[in-house]
Amino acid sequence: DLCVRLQNAFHAQHRLIAVVHSTQNLGVFSIYFVRGFPKNIIHKTIASPSSSDFERVGEAQRWIWAELKYHRIKAVL
Helix, strand or coil, rough: CCCHHHHHHHHHCCEEEEEEEHHHHHHHHHHHCCCCCCEEEEEEECCCCCHHHHCCCCCHHEEEEECCCCCEECCCC
């Protein structure tokens, strides 16, 4: 699911992508982040852009938001 979401987001040139918070998704994004992709990784809820709400909601409402990186309109990944 994560790979398909990333591919679709890049083709549509989205600035942000949101994926369900899981250990696997966080691990994959952490590896990408260390290698310079994406610009930023933020823990938020799907309803609120506030990171402070992340700890107060249930697991189903926790999401990982990533800001995608482009160079000259081409995806960095």
